[in-house]
Amino acid sequence: MTHTILPSSSFSEMLHVLRRRSGLKQKDVAIAAGLDQSYFASFENGRRAPPSLEALHKILDAIEAGPEDRATLLHAAFWERSGHQLEQLLPQAQLESLREHLYQLVKKDQVGIELLSKLSSLPDEKLQLLVSVASWPSNALDIVSLFASLPPRELSLVTRVVAAAVRAEQSEEETM
Template identity: 30%
Template sequence: MYTKFGTVVFHSRVRKHLPQKTIAGRAGIDSSYLASIERGRRPPPRRQIVDRIVAALGMSDAEKANAITAAALDRLEPAIREAEGDIPGVAVLARLCSALPHLSQSKLAVLNDVINVLADQPLREESMG
């Protein structure tokens, strides 16, 4: 299972000994909003706010990539879970999403290449019809 966006933010903030109020002020958001994100009571914010939180925390490029991935997966996970019974293969997609944050850059590059090749292929139903 991947790490939730709020957990990534919380651990980064605590590791750097920074109070919520400081990070929230730097990011231009309310500290109660940041607290609710960290506790998982709110979904991850829009990408623009994610970027501001990441900048306020002074995250490294690797930490930033992890936080952005976590936020995106947090938004994607409920939709995947909801579609699990309706779409063949969605369970595989759910497992792939869980693995993404743990893949090395070289494995992500290979996966990206595979996705690009598959995206260029017509769907089986289209090619059969």
């Protein structure tokens, strides 16, 4: 029986399908990933939020997930960790657009995966910057991918400039 995963499936559903597709038992994946079996099972059963990126990569290695499945599961993990925050910031149509843009970004290449990994650890105020991505044209994904490959010093500078611009915009809105 072929199991299909969809970008709209939950993280736990996708993980379950991928593990079953690999032919491994939960215990085997847990051992290969260096995790406790009950800890791994709690991700697959939806009792816990997705694991850390390090643990997730070990799980993906253990089940020998291909690039498309890796991208899909990483996207789902990000969305489950951060989606609730975005739901409070965006109307439904923009939320779906952002979700699709992020999925395409992760599917695009390793740089997209690295960027999404970095985004997963953003605090709420920086996560709000993602809201603007929903209205970007698709070629803007190339620009975003470039930011992920910047050395830390340059990325830090870009982050400070963007934060200053956001503060200025917020200040402008407050005075209106």
